[in-house]
Amino acid sequence: MDLFLNLVASGLVIGSIYGIIAIAFAIIFKTTGVLNFAQGEVMMLVAYVSWSLGTELTLPFWALIIVSIGVAALIGVIIERLFIRPMIGQPVFAIVMVTIGLAVMLRSLIVILWGSDAEPFDAAIEGGLIEIGPVVLFSEQLFAIILFFFLSTAVFLFFRFTRIGIAMRATAMDETAALLMGVDVRRISAFAWAIAAIVSGLAGITFAIMFSRAPDLWFQGLRAFPATILGGLDSPLGSGFGGLIIGVIGDLSEGYIGQGLKEISGFVVIIIVLMVRPYGLFGEKELERV
Template sequence: MDLFLNLVASGLVIGSIYGIIAIAFAIIFKTTGVLNFAQGEVMMLVAYTSWSLATSLALPFWLLVPVTILAAALIGVVIEFVFIRPMSGQPVFSIVMVTIGLAITLRSLIIMIWGPDAAPFDASVEGGLIEIGPVVLFSEQLFALLLFCAVSAAVYLFFRFTRIGIAMRATAMDETSALLMGVDVRRISSLAWAIAAVVSGLAGVAFAVMFARAPDMWFQGLQSFPAAILGGLDSPLGSGAGGLIIGVIAALSEGYIGHGLKEISGFIVIIIVLMIRPYGLFGEKELERV
């Protein structure tokens, strides 16, 4: 039983990272209809930028978080303005191909600037070991869990109760009607990319603090993709829940069945789920009148 509980706890920790990145996937898709295949690379860029800020300015971790949020928002706005806005009006497939090119570019850029070697993040969450019954967690792991809860709550409140969040939901439902109602669609698109960069960037910082900053961090974005599909790309909170599910399944499959299943278990799950619910566990079924 102790092994099971520790595997579940471990799965929830890594699932929190998957879930946060999956929320970022869903925010952009829900608002613009674009699937950003560079989300993992954006996460990695924010994490490296955060590390540079922490080391150059000697920031404590509690101050590094708000600074990272500002830097990530700026990165998201710049990416949307330079790469996505010029593609306005083009087929979605073309925009998706741009995000794939952006992903490859960011991977090379990070290696050019920061080098190919992995290294510690040089910032930590104070607290040490935390024992919850038979489960033992590091403070960095607990931070990841709390970050997931905070991001999920913030995203829910933002889309539910703020004027900008409601405008983003309206744009997602019908862009033409939103334009006629006076919604600045370009501004909404830029804001969606900024929020997604902030959300995924915080996940990148949490991951780097737990493990290390490394040029292969982008792979966490690929691992998070099944979570977004499982939960439903049009449901940010559902995508977050999908991350927890994928994380727990990955941990249990590796712990009880064998090493190597952790990387593929998520994709096996979405194959099974999508055959039953093509729109995900929490996504909305689309009905088209013909």
């Protein structure tokens, strides 16, 4: 029983990271209809820039988080303005290809500016070891879980009750109708990219604190992608909880069946789920009237 609980706890930790990144994927897709294949690379860039600023300014952890939110928003807006906005009106496939090219460019940029070695993030969360019954977690791991639930709640409330969130939902439903109602679609697109960069950037910082900052940090975005599909591309909250499911299943399969299954179990799960619900567990079924 102790093994089961510890596997579930470790699955919730990594699943929280996957879930936060999946929320970022879903925010952009829900607002613009674009699947951003550079989300993992944006997350990595935010983590590296935040580390550099934190090191130069010797910021405590909570100050680092506040600065990182501003940095991430700026990075998201710059990427949207330089690479995505000129593609407005082009086929979605063309925009997706731009995000793939952006991903490759950001990976190279990280290596050029910061090198190819893995290094510690050098930012600790006070608390040490935390015992919850038979489960033992580091404070950084507990922070990852708390951050997931905080961001999930914040994103839900943002889309449900704020003017910008409602405008983003309206744009996702019908961009032309939103324009006719006075919604600035370009501004909404910039907001979506900024928010997604903030959310994924916080995930990247948390992961780097728990493990290390390394040029393969972007790979966590690829690992989180099954969570987005599982939860539903048009459901940020569902995508987040899809991350928890993927994380727990991955750790349980590796703990009880065999090593290496963590990497593929998520993709096995989405294949099974998509055969039954092609729009994901929490996604909305699209209906076309003719």
